[in-house]
Amino acid sequence: MFTPRRIYMDYAAGKPVEPRVAEAMLPYAKLSWGNPSSLHTLGQEAKRALEEARGRIAELIHAEKKENIIFTSGATESNNVAIKGVANRNKDRGTRVITSSVEHMSVVNPIKNLTAKGFEAIFLPVDRYGFVLLDRLEKELTDKTILVSIVFANSEIGTIEPIKEISKIVHSKNAYLHVDATPACGQVPIDVKNEGIDLLTISSNDMYGPKGVGALYIKDGVRLEPLLHGGGQERGLRSGTENLPGVVGFGKAAEIAKKEMQTSSTRLEKLRERLIKGLIKPIPYSFLNGHPTRRLPDNASVRYNFIEGESMLLSLDIEGVFTSSGSACTSKTLEPSHVLLALGLKHEEAHGSLMFTLGKENTEEEVDYVISLMPGIVKRLRAMSPLTPKELNN
């Protein structure tokens, strides 16, 4: 029987750096340490590499031109500068900011921070699949709304939001649309022009690039102020000497993603379907979180009644399988995931969630191995649980 030592199915939490990416980065860590702002040859070499990487990111998301991309330290910074930068720069036009109830904390918390400074925040409800309720968006979108921030696809439940429709609504008023594409970019095609996106957050590591690098797409004409003030790099929107090895790696990751996205996403979708079916079909009282088809290729988020997520996660860890859980026990707040609660799940249902996110190195054999482990784990924990109905333990 196939018994591997380690199976990593937590790719949404962190991805390995692609070997081709690491290779592309190496010269810029070792040999070409120039500062892109320097006028001498070494500086100009660095500048060329920086601009080439910028071009790759622009191509991946079909930006008008590479100058619409600024580099940041990652998705958290991109989300912060998009949200706070737009709100603070445009408060003469209004103080209302709208978002959804299934956003990442790096969107939720900057918006909460704004409310302490006189802005008004609206968190739109979602349906049971996690789709933003569009009629509620229309209702809440006033003339005083300056920004709407919606995730392209949620990493916990995989649901892909109808961004194009959202954009039409947002642009019927004078607001900007910011989209957090952190888990989506590199997995599903994104065309900022076609989707009607004004600001887009992208992360390097989520595309198998190095950690500590991200980007923000800013459409021409969008007014925002920087978070960091200094030497005026990145068109004055993000001061600080650029992280060149990181940026070059990010550019290479974008180039690979553009070329190989379709093949790798088709492969992942097949694995995901196999995994979801295998995790749910043989086990009673098990359910899929998120939408069955309009979901990210890598995401299999499931839940089991009567048991708790961390104990499942630990049981899988003992077998060498690494996943995430939406239970309170795996968070810092002792609350289950706000995303799962937004779907209308009860606390005890959210606690029983387990998130598998697949990636390049997962195989069908690994998926089948995980599927073979799950019934035993669930059965053992259910036998321990006072919530389990008697007939299930027989």
Place this chain on the structure above:
Amino acid sequence: MYSQKVMEHFKNPHNMGEIPDADGVGTVGNPVCGDLMTIYIKVKDNRLQDIKFKTYGCGSAIATSSMITDIARGKTLEEALKITRADVADSLGGLPPVKMHCSNLAADALHEAIEDYYKKQKSKEVTK
């Protein structure tokens, strides 16, 4: 995150199950918070002759339940009432700080079970 001792008890919990004719039953916690524990006790000559548990919850909830059955078995009721949450955590080689309050409920469940036993004894005396 967890000590080896916690993982041992999580992997192979001691005294898991129900006692159908228990002399006392104590349940604490709430599924909403992610932890629910039931302790069953059998009392003979003022001592805990048998003790079992059923637990819904995370790794530390299961490990503390298992540990308290080991600590309490054979003790007099008075001794058992003196077992604290800290005793359970210490016996497990410590718990992560975040788990000390939410998932360290086994001592409370045991005390509830003993209270339940006392209550049942009292009502027996009344009916006599």
